[in-house]
Every structure is written in structure tokens, then in C-alpha cells.
Amino acid sequence: MTEPAAPDQALPETPAAASPADRPATDAAALPVLLLVDGSSYLYRAYHAMPDLRSPDGFPTGAIHGFIAMMKRLREQVIGAGPGGHAACVFDASGPTFRDAWYPEYKAQRAPMPDDLRTQIAPIHEVVRLLGWPVLEVPGIEADDAIGTLARVGAAAGHRVIVSTGDKDLAQLVNERVTLINTMTNETLDIPGVQAKFGVPPERIVDYLSLIGDTVDNVPGVEKVGPKTAVKWLAEHGSLAGVMAAAGSIKGVAGENLRKALDWLPQGQRLVTVVTDCDLAGHVPGWPAIESLALAPVDKPAMLDFLQRYGFGRLKNELAAELGAPAPAAAAGAVAVPVEGTAAPATPPGDAGLARHYETVLTREQLAAWIARLKAAEISALDTETDSLDPMRARIVGISFAVQPGEAAYVPLAHDGPDAPEQLPLDEVLAELRPWLEDAAAAKVGQNIKYDTHVLANHGITVRGWRHDTLLESYVFEAHLAHSLEKLAERHLGRRGLSYEDLCGKGAAQIPFSQVDVVRATTYSGEDSEMTLQVHQQLYPQLAAEPGMKRVYEEIELPVSAILARIERHGVLVDAGVLARQSQQLAQRMMDLEREAYDIAGQPFNMGSPKQIGEILFTKLGLPVKKKTATGAPSTDEEVLQELAADYPLPARILEHRSLAKLKGTYTDKLPQMVNPATGRVHTNYAQAVAVTGRLSSNDPNLQNIPIRTADGRRVREAFIAPPGHVIVSADYSQIELRIMAHMSGDPGLTRAFAEGMDVHRATAAEVFNLAPDAVTSEQRRYAKTINFGLIYGMGAFGLAQSLGIEQKAAKDYIDRYFARFAGVKRYMDDIRASAADKGYVETLFGRRITLLDIRGGNGPRRAGAERQAINAPMQGTAADLIKLAMIAVQRALDEQGKRTVMVMQVHDELVFEVPEDEIDWARSEVPRLMAGVAALSVPLLAEVGVGPNWEQAH
DNA sequence: CTGCTAGCATA
DNA sequence: GTATGCTAGCAGA
Structure with a gap:
């Protein structure tokens, strides 16, 4: 894309995505990354998102703070901890650009930048450079255009380009090799993502923006035309040129406004089109090569000076510690901050008068003392506090330990609230803890250990020695009750601790844990560890007194927890291109159905709204009401519509539309958005303590309800693929519940x-x-x-x-x-x-x-x-037990025999594997044999196995 | 923005 | 008729 999209370009039949044969999903994932940060789009966000922080001499530093955190996180998440990687952070230069020459009113309505932000711009540029990023600021060229140019050149040079921006206009840059991420919202936009979010593919974004205009930049579109009309017109006429050509036949006010805008639209289109052939010579060394845009190591000495100048005490001390120099403040004066636990409303039995003492660990001496206690303990409880609920992305904010009732330690590591004290450097603390964390002989207990396993794995630590999980203890002991630590503490200790909501609030006003005051965080996290230890001490003996429960807990649930962590971490490959094509086809069919339905109904209505369907069907058209919903409204569910379809034409259209909408909304649009950009895979979360019968459940995304019954739905499974040189193997129990009966x-x-x-x-x-x-x-x-x-x-x-x-x-x-x-x-x-x-x-x-x-x-x-x-x-429960035993047996065999086959999914009676081609024979014979052999019932167990390039064909 | 309902995907 | 999780729409904040 060297030219702004030509207005007469026809809408391609399918998005630019190539077929999987010539471009498997793994291809792009394997390319070296070029990370482009739209610095300008984050300036305002960083400014508003942060509290009004000041250096000791009153200089505003909130946005600087925000940038440091964001750039660090981006580098870690996208490039990884190691050296290397290509990147640039791009800012708008001050002064006019070529767009101002095209259109003097461009951005004319924009309010001037607040002074508090303006003064932070120079330091932000400086600190981004010190963090090792090439910074680009080209007079006369907007950041968008520079990014567009770099993205095009980078993609052509064989990079996977990731553009980090808060500006949706850049969605026009997305293609096979260019993805957008929004660091603030953790949202990623690839081709299907753009299609899903805007309703048009990336190559139509320019047309779309031209029609709706951009009030922020003062670029008008067509009056009264918003996203919905724009998508509709583009779907009907292919492109902006098509819309303009059909302007004569478009009815209504919108049509009139369109005709009025005909003269303007080409210029508007030119304004919203990102230019991808800017000359960056003199700004990018070696241009048009981009090899010079390499991430450098952090310039630590200069950084230290910078942090000192702007009064970033905690960050400075962290860095100083890393450099080997003793962190002056930490060494000099920090003492333990003892925190008394909040008084429990009810004193638990055997706990009378126990004073609780929770310690905030801020010095190396304290840390060393606690590590010694952990090493000496018979069993220790631990709990991590993080910045995310997504186990694959969560980063540690702090970690707590308990080795005996009444006492706990909290090590804050990444608290960055306004009053956060200087904390020990995260890497150093983890390095100190690593020998103990990875020691299989050091017994550990946690609440939901699978989560902590992921969190520590995110920092490169493989926790060993998990001996117990209070979540699973409770689940096996009384599955029908709730298992949050809060509830467990109430039930088994008669205690109420601080709740997460107490600390962080909820909803939109929720703050990240890193902003929580360290003293309160110590109470909260210390309690979590200490209560986990106590709940275990109360609950496990009761559980172990029942031999059946003890066996289920120790021989099924605990081993399965470890296997699930591995399955989730490995993830499954999903071919986004396959799904994008399906989305496109589904959208086309849905529009045809809409047209037919509006025709029959004599008016447009929302086919996704049961309420509006009811009004059309039963009020306007007078069809008979077959049954009512729980709220008394006439039901429009499948059964009703099926019945009505025998006598009337509309219900069948609604039914088909609904099933297509479900497929598109839940699967073909959504799954690609769930691909983790760091791994290129989808990582579900298996809930092990939710279903009362003993089944697993799967969420974010749910991989246990991928369609299979209808031909359209089944095709979604074609997108579940194996990497090159591998196949998908699926093995499922035949009639397992009837056999159990x-x-x-x-x-x-x-x-x-x-x-x-x-x-x-x-x-x-x-x-x-x-x-x-x-x-x-x-x-x-x-x-x-x-x-x-x-x-x-x-x-x-x-x-x-x-x-x-x-x-x-x-x-x-x-x-x-x-x-x-x-x-x-x-x-x-x-x-x-x-x-x-x-x-x-x-x-x-x-x-x-x-x-x-x-x-x-x-x-x-x-x-x-x-x-x-x-x-x-x-x-149902016995079937769940059997397949869990099968998972354990198969995983054990894989490990013992050093196989490279990986278990990637469990769907109640089915196990799915990613198998290297040289292990297909093994999998085909051993997996069903192991599955059938987990128990000797009075009837044989039978497992059937299938092999294919994707999940659909493995059945 | 949050919580609820209707509807529907799987085993 | 068992067990789940997710989406769109919509009403009430």
C-alpha cells in the first residue's frame, strides 16, 4: 500500500487473508517483531490516567510516570526480557504538516494542550530514549503517517509489525503482518478483529472514516451518517466509490446529505488516509532500511540521573540496586513495617487471643530471614498479588508467605501508588526465592495453585513442591458450596478478612493492586497466605478422614491441576485467516436474510432483539403466540419459530439469521481476538472447582462448546490447527455415560x-x-x-x-x-x-x-x-473422574517416554493433542489404550481416535 | 457502566 | 430432563 487507497478499488470477495496453504497462521507468528508505538496517541491517555504526581520541586510527572510503566510493559510483553528486537516510539512534531496545507481547518477545533502536559513532553522523549527506544519525531509528518510508512516497510522487510496505539484510525494499516494493540485496554486488532469491531475489513476503514468523518480532527463526513449507515452502505456498494456512484438511488435524508457531500468526500478521504510512503531519510539512519530501529539496553547511569532529577524515588532505588550500588534509602533506614491484622469479628476455635503479625519486607535482611524460615518450614503457604486476572498476562505486584498461624510476610515488588515506599527489586527478589520456589522437596500450599503457577511462570519460574490446594480440598470436601478464600475462612476459621473490593473498589472505579497502599496490601495479602495455611490445617484432616475423598483429592484433582496448567500454558493454534473468511461469508448471508426479512415485515427491525422480533411477529403480523418467557413476553425461541416456520415465511429467516449471528459473534469474530499476541495461541482457562459433578469447565474462551452439530458451525473447527510438521489427534470415549449406567x-x-x-x-x-x-x-x-x-x-x-x-x-x-x-x-x-x-x-x-x-x-x-x-x-461425575484419570495416565506416559506430543484440550469425554508427525502411530495406538485402561468396569471402556490437519478432520 | 433476560453453543 | 459459558439487547443507574 504505497498509495492512498484508490477510490475505485473494488471490495475483494474475501479479506486480504491468504489461504492457510500458502500462509499458515504460524508463519506470521514466527517472524521477527517490529513494535511501533504511537507515542502521541498515548500522551493524553497517560496524562489523564495517572494521578497528578509532582516531583519534590512541583514539576508535573504523572504522564512521565505513565510512559515509563507503559514502555517497560510493552517491551516485556511483546519483545520479551532478552536483548534485541526492533521498535520505535513515534511522536508528532510541533508545527504544520502536509495535511494542514491540504485543508487549513484540519484539527482547527482542537483545544490547546494543557501546560502540565506540554512541559512533560521533552522529558518523556528523553526517558523513552533512555529506556532504549529509538524515538522518531519528523517535522511536517504526523506520527500516524510515519507509523504507516514504517509498518509498510517493516512488513515488506519480513517483520511482524505490532502497532501500539490508542487511535482507532490506524485500523486501516492492519493486514496479514500488521496488528494493532491498545496497551491501555489490552485489546488487539488483527484482520478479523477489525472486521468484528468496525463491521468492515481493514482495507475499507478509510472509506468508513470518510463517510462518518472525524470530529476530533475536524474532518467532516456525511451529515447524519454514523457507523451503522456507513457499514450498511459499504456492504451494499462495496466501497466509497461504489457508494458515491449509487448516491442518486439512495433514499431518505441520509441520501440527500450524501449527495451534498459528493464534492467533499474525495478530499475527506485523502485526509483520513494514512500516508505510507513518507520520506524518513535523515530521521531513520540507513533509510529505507529499518535495521537501525533496534531496541538498545536501558542506559542505566543516565536513567538513574533522570529518575533523580524528577524525584522518582522508588524507581531510582530499584535501578540503583540493580546496578549493584546499595540502594541508599533502603540500606539506610527502612525498617519492617509491622502491621496488625484486622480484628476478626468472631474468634475461631483454638485461635483465642492469637495476635496476628504481618510484616512488610522491604530490606534484604528481612527477605533473607524469611527465606530461611520458608526453607525450615514443614509446609508454607504462598500467594501472589498481580496486575491482571488473565493468568497468562498477569505480572507480580507482590508476594506473601506464611509458615505458621498468626504470622505472614508480604514482599511488595511493584507498588507504584502515590505513597509507595522503596521496594526491593523484583528480579532480585525472584532470584533469591527461585531455589526455594523450584525445590520439589519444599512443601507448599496455596489457594488455586494453578493461577500462582502461571503467574510465576510468567516470570520464568517453575514452581515445584505444591503439596496442597485449599480450593481443591474444599471442592472435593463439599463441591456444592462456594470455594473463595473469603468463604473458606468464614466457614472453617470463623474469620473475615479484608476483601479485594475493600482494597481496590469495583467496576470502572477499580484501581490496580499496584496502587494499593503497601500497608493495607500487607494486611490483605498476608491474610491470604495465613488464612490459606490455616484453612488447610483445618480442612485437610477432615477430608483425609474419608478415604474416597482423600483419593479423589490426591490421586485425581491435584495431579490434574498440574496438567491443566501445562495445557493452558501451551495453548492451541487457531488459524485467524480461516475464521476471517468464515466471518465474511456469514456477514454476507446475514445481510441477505435481513433484506428478505425487512421485505416480509414491511419495515427494518433488529433481528438480534427478541423483543423487536416479538413486536413484528405477534403484534404487527399477528402470528399466534405459542408460549411465553419467564417474564411473560411472547417467546421467540427456536422451538416456537420452528413451529411458526411451517405456516409463515419470516420465522425461518429469523432462525437462520440467529444461528449465523451466534456463530459469528461467539466464534468466528471472537476467537481470533483471544489469540495471545506473545504466543500466537489461544489459552483457555479450565475451572477445576466449578461444576458440582466433577467436570471441568472452560472459559476465556470456552473451548468446550465449539460447534459440531451443524455443517456451518462445524467448520469453525477447521480453524483449530497444528503447527507445521504436526497433526491434531482427537480421542473420545464412546458412550461413556451409558457404559457407566x-x-x-x-x-x-x-x-x-x-x-x-x-x-x-x-x-x-x-x-x-x-x-x-x-x-x-x-x-x-x-x-x-x-x-x-x-x-x-x-x-x-x-x-x-x-x-x-x-x-x-x-x-x-x-x-x-x-x-x-x-x-x-x-x-x-x-x-x-x-x-x-x-x-x-x-x-x-x-x-x-x-x-x-x-x-x-x-x-x-x-x-x-x-x-x-x-x-x-x-x-456424569464418574465420567469426569475417568477422563481425569485418563489425562493423568496419558500425560505420565508422554513424560516418561519423552514424547513431544502435547495435550491441548479436554472436552468432557474427549482429549485433543498436538502430535508431531513421527509420533502419530504412537498416539493412535497408545492414547485410546491408556484411556480404556484407567478402570476395569463390568463393561469395556472404548476410546475412538481420529487424526487430521485440524480438529474438524480429526473426527 | 452494571446487571438482568433470552437465547444458544457443547457434553 | 443433567452440567456448563458467552453474547446481544435492554433497562435502570
């Missing part, structure tokens, strides 16, 4: 069906319809399949009738016949209801306990619900 009930008919390797649904149909298996029709088999699933869910005649669309009486008849033929199953269901009512809980085969509070309590519907859970939970 056969085992638990001991029913001879069902057991025989599995023992003989029969098609179980066919076998069920043969019994229920009293036929030979060969004589079963496909519809009869479908009925039997529904019955089998229904049984697993504890269904009654009503539910079966509903899902088969038959009379309740007929459904009852089927169920009666089933139970007559499979009397063992009937007996099992009755027994489990009775046993649940008797004990108040049910158990899985391995002793996992699921408590059912409503099984005896009060009203009918709730008890009926609890009875269904009583039937379902042992089967």
Missing part, C-alpha cells in the same frame, strides 16, 4: 450389549420395539437414542414427549417398555433416589461426593429436580 446398575441386557460391542441405541430399540436389531428402522433408533439420553438426565414422560414431539401417554408407554426390558436400570434409578434421600448425597464410582440439598427439603418441583440430579450426577 450399565456398570452401576448391573443390568444384564445393557451389559451384554456393550460386552458384545453392539450399537447400543440399536440394541435399545430392538428391545423396546421387540424386533431383531437388523429390523430396527432409523427412526426407531433415533427414538431409542433420545430415550437413552433422557435416562442419563433423569427424565420423565413429559420430557421425553417434549423432545420426541409425541403425546405424553405414548412417551410413558416407551418408558414403561424400556424399564420392563431393562429392569436393572429401573432398580438402580429407584435405589439411587432412595439412597440420596437417605444420605443427602450421591457418590461417583471413585468416591466423589455430590450433596443434594433439596433431596429431602420441602416442595415438589425442587425435590423432583434433586432426584434428577441424583440420577445424573453419579454418571
Whole structure:
């Protein structure tokens, strides 16, 4: 893109993304990075985001502070800790640019920069240079244009270009090799991201901006035309040129305004187009080569001087310590800040009168003393405080320890609030702690250890010696209750600590933990460690007294936690190009459906709004209301629309539109946005203590509900790929819950069906319809399949009738016949209801306990619900136990045999692996063998395996 | 900006 | 009829 986009450029059929064959997703990820920072776009943000900080002599320093933090973080996150990397930080120069010559009113409305910010600009340039960044400021050329030029040249020179900016206009630069990130919001925009955010691909952004205009820069667009109309017009007419050509036929006020703007639009387009062929000679050494834009090491001596001049005490001392010179203030006077814990409202048993003492560690002597205590302790609790909830991105702000009740230490490491004291340097503290953290013999306990494992791994530390996790202890002990440390402390210690909200607030007003006062942070984090230790001491003996629970905790949940951390960290490759093309196609089909629907309805309406659909369907068109929602509104759910579709044309359009919108909004647009820019992969989080039955759940993103049932949906799985030289291998348990039902009930008919390797649904149909298996029709088999699933869910005649669309009486008849033929199953269901009512809980085969509070309590519907859970939970839960055992067995085999195969996903009854080509045979034979061998039930376990270039084809 | 509802994706 | 998580729309702040 050397020229501003030509107005007559036609909309390509697909985005610029190449096919995966000639450009796999891994390609771009492997290229060296060129990181371009739009310094100007962050000036205001840094200024406003920070409190009004001042140096001792009153010079404003808030924005400087913000820049230092941001540039450090960017370098760490994008380039990594090591040397090397290409980058530049680009600022607007003062004075007029070529745009002012084109259009004198350009940026004319802009308020002058506040003096407090203006005075910080020179120091910001200086400090960015000292941090090792090439700084670019070219008179007559705006930062946007310089960045556009560097991005084009860099991409052509084989770089993966990452542009860090707060300015959305730069979305026009995005292509296969150029990605935008917004450091403030952690948002990344690649091709699908731009499409998702703006509704147009990157190459249409210029047209889009031309139409809507830019009030900030005082560039008018078409009056009354906003994002929605712009997207609609561009979708209909391809490009700005197309829109202009069709201006005569566009109706309404917007059409009139468009015609008025026809003369202006070419100039507007020129103004919003980023110029990518600026001459940077004299500003970039060696131009047009960009090798000179290399990150240099921090100029520490000069930096020290800078920090001294502007009164950045804490940062200065950190740096001084790093340089080996003793940090004067820390060595001279810092003493421990003892903090008494907040008084507990209720004194826990055995805790009477215990004074709590939490220590803030600010000196090397204190740190050394605590490390000695950790090394001597039988078991230590630890907890990290971080700057993010995203485990893969979180950086440590502080770390706390406890080795005995009543005492804790908090080591603040990155507190940067207004009154933050000088703290020990993070790298030095972690280096000191590393031997203990990585010592497998040093026993550790935590609350949700998977999170702390990630956080420390983010700093290059592999924690070993995790012996216990209070989250998992509680989950196994009483899965139906809440497991936050706050709740555990209340339940097991009768104690209430400071809550995170007390410290940081919530919602938009929430402050990062690094801004929390160190004294309060000490109380909070110290409590977290100390309460974790105490909860463990209370809870573990109770848990261990039950052999079944002890086994589930120690032999299933703890090992699985470590495996999940590895799965999450490795991530899975997602081909953003594949998804971008699908998004594009879905958008096209959705627009066609919208057109048809508006035509039928006689007016436009929002097809994504159940409320508006209801108004059109039931009020305007007078279709019959089939059922109501919980709030009394007429329902428009799938079942209703399906029924109405038989008699009317509109519901079918709505149904299809809705399913396409779901696919696009939830998967094809979203997944690419979830790719971690540092790894090029998607890293889900598996929640191990959420589902009461023992299942895992997956979030951010949820990889356990990727579509499979419909052809359109299934294609999303084509985007889940393996790196070059690898394939995807998927292995899933066949009919695992029905096999468990056969085992638990001991029913001879069902057991025989599995023992003989029969098609179980066919076998069920043969019994229920009293036929030979060969004589079963496909519809009869479908009925039997529904019955089998229904049984697993504890269904009654009503539910079966509903899902088969038959009379309740007929459904009852089927169920009666089933139970007559499979009397063992009937007996099992009755027994489990009775046993649940008797004990108040049910158990899985391995002793996992699921408590059912409503099984005896009060009203009918709730008890009926609890009875269904009583039937379902042992089967679903045993299946969860089995696949967890399979994960452990397979991971152990992989480790012991030194395989390079990696487990990348778990989907309840399925394990997915990334397998190097030379290990395909191993995976194909060993994985299903190991999965089938985790337990000896009275029926065989069977795992089926598939291999393919992507997840779809591995099925 | 936050919380709720409706609807829907998976096993 | 079991178990989950996520999105868009929308109402009330």
C-alpha cells in the first residue's frame, strides 16, 4: 500500500487473508517483531490516567510516570526480557504538516494542550530514549503517517509489525503482518478483529472514516451518517466509490446529505488516509532500511540521573540496586513495617487471643530471614498479588508467605501508588526465592495453585513442591458450596478478612493492586497466605478422614491441576485467516436474510432483539403466540419459530439469521481476538472447582462448546490447527455415560450389549420395539437414542414427549417398555433416589461426593429436580473422574517416554493433542489404550481416535 | 457502566 | 430432563 487507497478499488470477495496453504497462521507468528508505538496517541491517555504526581520541586510527572510503566510493559510483553528486537516510539512534531496545507481547518477545533502536559513532553522523549527506544519525531509528518510508512516497510522487510496505539484510525494499516494493540485496554486488532469491531475489513476503514468523518480532527463526513449507515452502505456498494456512484438511488435524508457531500468526500478521504510512503531519510539512519530501529539496553547511569532529577524515588532505588550500588534509602533506614491484622469479628476455635503479625519486607535482611524460615518450614503457604486476572498476562505486584498461624510476610515488588515506599527489586527478589520456589522437596500450599503457577511462570519460574490446594480440598470436601478464600475462612476459621473490593473498589472505579497502599496490601495479602495455611490445617484432616475423598483429592484433582496448567500454558493454534473468511461469508448471508426479512415485515427491525422480533411477529403480523418467557413476553425461541416456520415465511429467516449471528459473534469474530499476541495461541482457562459433578469447565474462551452439530458451525473447527510438521489427534470415549449406567446398575441386557460391542441405541430399540436389531428402522433408533439420553438426565414422560414431539401417554408407554426390558436400570434409578434421600448425597464410582440439598427439603418441583440430579450426577461425575484419570495416565506416559506430543484440550469425554508427525502411530495406538485402561468396569471402556490437519478432520 | 433476560453453543 | 459459558439487547443507574 504505497498509495492512498484508490477510490475505485473494488471490495475483494474475501479479506486480504491468504489461504492457510500458502500462509499458515504460524508463519506470521514466527517472524521477527517490529513494535511501533504511537507515542502521541498515548500522551493524553497517560496524562489523564495517572494521578497528578509532582516531583519534590512541583514539576508535573504523572504522564512521565505513565510512559515509563507503559514502555517497560510493552517491551516485556511483546519483545520479551532478552536483548534485541526492533521498535520505535513515534511522536508528532510541533508545527504544520502536509495535511494542514491540504485543508487549513484540519484539527482547527482542537483545544490547546494543557501546560502540565506540554512541559512533560521533552522529558518523556528523553526517558523513552533512555529506556532504549529509538524515538522518531519528523517535522511536517504526523506520527500516524510515519507509523504507516514504517509498518509498510517493516512488513515488506519480513517483520511482524505490532502497532501500539490508542487511535482507532490506524485500523486501516492492519493486514496479514500488521496488528494493532491498545496497551491501555489490552485489546488487539488483527484482520478479523477489525472486521468484528468496525463491521468492515481493514482495507475499507478509510472509506468508513470518510463517510462518518472525524470530529476530533475536524474532518467532516456525511451529515447524519454514523457507523451503522456507513457499514450498511459499504456492504451494499462495496466501497466509497461504489457508494458515491449509487448516491442518486439512495433514499431518505441520509441520501440527500450524501449527495451534498459528493464534492467533499474525495478530499475527506485523502485526509483520513494514512500516508505510507513518507520520506524518513535523515530521521531513520540507513533509510529505507529499518535495521537501525533496534531496541538498545536501558542506559542505566543516565536513567538513574533522570529518575533523580524528577524525584522518582522508588524507581531510582530499584535501578540503583540493580546496578549493584546499595540502594541508599533502603540500606539506610527502612525498617519492617509491622502491621496488625484486622480484628476478626468472631474468634475461631483454638485461635483465642492469637495476635496476628504481618510484616512488610522491604530490606534484604528481612527477605533473607524469611527465606530461611520458608526453607525450615514443614509446609508454607504462598500467594501472589498481580496486575491482571488473565493468568497468562498477569505480572507480580507482590508476594506473601506464611509458615505458621498468626504470622505472614508480604514482599511488595511493584507498588507504584502515590505513597509507595522503596521496594526491593523484583528480579532480585525472584532470584533469591527461585531455589526455594523450584525445590520439589519444599512443601507448599496455596489457594488455586494453578493461577500462582502461571503467574510465576510468567516470570520464568517453575514452581515445584505444591503439596496442597485449599480450593481443591474444599471442592472435593463439599463441591456444592462456594470455594473463595473469603468463604473458606468464614466457614472453617470463623474469620473475615479484608476483601479485594475493600482494597481496590469495583467496576470502572477499580484501581490496580499496584496502587494499593503497601500497608493495607500487607494486611490483605498476608491474610491470604495465613488464612490459606490455616484453612488447610483445618480442612485437610477432615477430608483425609474419608478415604474416597482423600483419593479423589490426591490421586485425581491435584495431579490434574498440574496438567491443566501445562495445557493452558501451551495453548492451541487457531488459524485467524480461516475464521476471517468464515466471518465474511456469514456477514454476507446475514445481510441477505435481513433484506428478505425487512421485505416480509414491511419495515427494518433488529433481528438480534427478541423483543423487536416479538413486536413484528405477534403484534404487527399477528402470528399466534405459542408460549411465553419467564417474564411473560411472547417467546421467540427456536422451538416456537420452528413451529411458526411451517405456516409463515419470516420465522425461518429469523432462525437462520440467529444461528449465523451466534456463530459469528461467539466464534468466528471472537476467537481470533483471544489469540495471545506473545504466543500466537489461544489459552483457555479450565475451572477445576466449578461444576458440582466433577467436570471441568472452560472459559476465556470456552473451548468446550465449539460447534459440531451443524455443517456451518462445524467448520469453525477447521480453524483449530497444528503447527507445521504436526497433526491434531482427537480421542473420545464412546458412550461413556451409558457404559457407566450399565456398570452401576448391573443390568444384564445393557451389559451384554456393550460386552458384545453392539450399537447400543440399536440394541435399545430392538428391545423396546421387540424386533431383531437388523429390523430396527432409523427412526426407531433415533427414538431409542433420545430415550437413552433422557435416562442419563433423569427424565420423565413429559420430557421425553417434549423432545420426541409425541403425546405424553405414548412417551410413558416407551418408558414403561424400556424399564420392563431393562429392569436393572429401573432398580438402580429407584435405589439411587432412595439412597440420596437417605444420605443427602450421591457418590461417583471413585468416591466423589455430590450433596443434594433439596433431596429431602420441602416442595415438589425442587425435590423432583434433586432426584434428577441424583440420577445424573453419579454418571456424569464418574465420567469426569475417568477422563481425569485418563489425562493423568496419558500425560505420565508422554513424560516418561519423552514424547513431544502435547495435550491441548479436554472436552468432557474427549482429549485433543498436538502430535508431531513421527509420533502419530504412537498416539493412535497408545492414547485410546491408556484411556480404556484407567478402570476395569463390568463393561469395556472404548476410546475412538481420529487424526487430521485440524480438529474438524480429526473426527 | 452494571446487571438482568433470552437465547444458544457443547457434553 | 443433567452440567456448563458467552453474547446481544435492554433497562435502570
